Amino acid sequence: MNTTPEDPEIILNVTTIDGEEHALTALPGWRAMEVIRDYGLPIKAECGGACACATCHVYVSPAWADKLVPPTSEEEDMLDEAFDVKENSRLSCQILMKPALNGLHLCLAPGSEPD
Amino acid sequence: MTNPPLYEAMPPGSHFETDVIIAGAGPVGLFAVFELGLLDLKSHLVDILDRPGGQCAELYPEKPIYDIPGIPVLTGNDLTHNLLQQIAPFNAQFHLSQMAIDLKRRDNGKWRLTTDMGTTIDAPVVVIAAGGGSFQPKKPPIPDIDAFEGTSVFYSVRNMEGFRGKNILIAGGGDSALDWSLNLHPLAKSLGLVHRRPDFRAAPDSVSKMRTLVGAGGMTLHTGQIKKLHGKEGVLKGVTMKTANGDIDVTCDILLPFFGLTMKLGPVADFGIAMENNLIPVDTEKFETSVPTIFAIGDINHYPGKLKLILSGFHEAALMAQQAFRYVHPDAKLRFQYTTSSTSLQQKLGVK
Numbered sequence: 001m002n003t004t005p006e007d008p009e010i011i012l013n014v015t016t017i018d019g020e021e022h023a024l025t026a027l028p029g030w031r032a033m034e035v036i037r038d039y040g041l042p043i044k045a046e047c048g049g050a051c052a053c054a055t056c057h058v059y060v061s062p063a064w065a066d067k068l069v070p071p072t073s074e075e076e077d078m079l080d081e082a083f084d085v086k087e088n089s090r091l092s093c094q095i096l097m098k099p100a101l102n103g104l105h106l107c108l109a110p111g112s113e114p115d
Numbered sequence: 116m117t118n119p120p121l122y123e124a125m126p127p128g129s130h131f132e133t134d135v136i137i138a139g140a141g142p143v144g145l146f147a148v149f150e151l152g153l154l155d156l157k158s159h160l161v162d163i164l165d166r167p168g169g170q171c172a173e174l175y176p177e178k179p180i181y182d183i184p185g186i187p188v189l190t191g192n193d194l195t196h197n198l199l200q201q202i203a204p205f206n207a208q209f210h211l212s213q214m215a216i217d218l219k220r221r222d223n224g225k226w227r228l229t230t231d232m233g234t235t236i237d238a239p240v241v242v243i244a245a246g247g248g249s250f251q252p253k254k255p256p257i258p259d260i261d262a263f264e265g266t267s268v269f270y271s272v273r274n275m276e277g278f279r280g281k282n283i284l285i286a287g288g289g290d291s292a293l294d295w296s297l298n299l300h301p302l303a304k305s306l307g308l309v310h311r312r313p314d315f316r317a318a319p320d321s322v323s324k325m326r327t328l329v330g331a332g333g334m335t336l337h338t339g340q341i342k343k344l345h346g347k348e349g350v351l352k353g354v355t356m357k358t359a360n361g362d363i364d365v366t367c368d369i370l371l372p373f374f375g376l377t378m379k380l381g382p383v384a385d386f387g388i389a390m391e392n393n394l395i396p397v398d399t400e401k402f403e404t405s406v407p408t409i410f411a412i413g414d415i416n417h418y419p420g421k422l423k424l425i426l427s428g429f430h431e432a433a434l435m436a437q438q439a440f441r442y443v444h445p446d447a448k449l450r451f452q453y454t455t456s457s458t459s460l461q462q463k464l465g466v467k
Contacts, residue, residue, distance in 0.1 A: 044377070046174070046377065047175065050175045052175050052178065053375070054375070076312075076314070077288075080287065080310070080311060080312075080316055080374075081253060081289070081374045081375035083256050083374070084340065084342075085340065110256045111253070115248075115380060115393065
């Protein structure tokens with residue numbers, strides 16, 4: 001997938017577990033997890049985006065919570081295998097990036113740490 | 116009508132001799148049996164899971180895979196089943212629910228692989244097809260939990276009797292958490308189940324049995340998440356849980372967290388093979404590691420241009436097998452043949 005100059009830029013802001021802030025450029029249609037992994041930030045994401053492991057657990061900044069497509073029951077089930085799950089917990093492999101999410105802010109959450 | 120099982124799992128604790136030991140029974144380890152088998156090399160596979168398939172069995176048994184050449188779509192279970200069918204003629208032996216913990220060279224030049232269940236296997240060639248490592252239970256990031264592991268905190272149940280008369284707390288919402296709640300409550304002094312939400316993903320039948328038991332006062336159900344453990348010197352006294360109504364303390368002697376499995380590199384790191392970023396560097400001609408006669412194929416290896424795809428692992432298995440043959444039969448001539456035309460290969464496959 002290529003961006004053209006006309007494409008609106010989509011920035012994904014990510015805070016790592018260590019508290020580092022990163023502004024990543026996302027492509028529409030990519031999963032937030034894939035963007036984070038592509039930039040080499042620490043995320044385990046071991047199932048590769050199949051909603052099968054809960055190792056891409058993130059907290060969504062409250063301002064963005066209601067702008068996301070709500071989690072499916074499959075994602076809710078998988079969140080049972082994450083830790084310190086909160087109201088704003090999501091699996092970042094289930095968040096598809098799109099122009100309306102420009103500026104989305106996610107914090108990597110317990111269970112997402114690589115070994 | 117029941118079909119005969121597609122593979123034979125060996126009981127643990129015995130000694131075996133073979134041509135090739137394959138550490139990991141995922142799709143790539145399974146296909147290695149095929150490629151080795153065509154060259155008349157016998158294989159034994161070791162895997163920590165209780166069934167073949169690796170990530171295909173554990174992570175995406177029901178998920179579609181679209182990039183297996185020639186097969187537009189199939190699930191992880193389908194792929195495992197098909198591979199087991201494909202390798203059935205070669206009678207590979209499986210050592211399941213066992214972790215390869217040690218690999219040492221013997222005086223006779225062969226390798227001896229030892230598992231955590233006391234199985235030993237000797238062979239001149241070893242193939243590491245361990246994917247992302249061993250599937251091991253996820254450990255909740257609760258402070259000081261390590262101090263209680265093995266004495267009060269257990270991630271699996273090996274001996275139910277050890278829990279008789281104890282105050283047991285089980286954490287999780289899947290089948291393991293529910294099944295063990297139902298199985299352990301008759302012998303526990305008290306049994307509690309803590310889960311983050313009122314809904315459970317476990318089998319509906321177990322969930323309804325659990326709710327009946329809770330209703331009858333046979334066990335307690337908490338909706339919350341454990342944040343703190345109490346006790347000292349490995350002896351658990353209780354936990355603090357975060358709930359919608361604030362923190363609560365619950366007394367327990369035993370905590371059993373069931374949060375699924377995750378891949379950890381594990382003892383492979385101590386086999387004496389060169390590693391880089393938890394991967395095993397190999398050449399792209401034979402997929403051999405820094406130690407001659409030890410190969411690494413599939414997701415666990417690394418080389419320039421590596422892609423972690425099942426199809427890459429299949430290719431790596433085929434090339435590995437050529438060199439494995441030269442090691443096992445140094446004086447024999449290796450002939451390249453096609454399954455379509457070779458009578459000898461077709462006899463091995465049992466189709467001629």
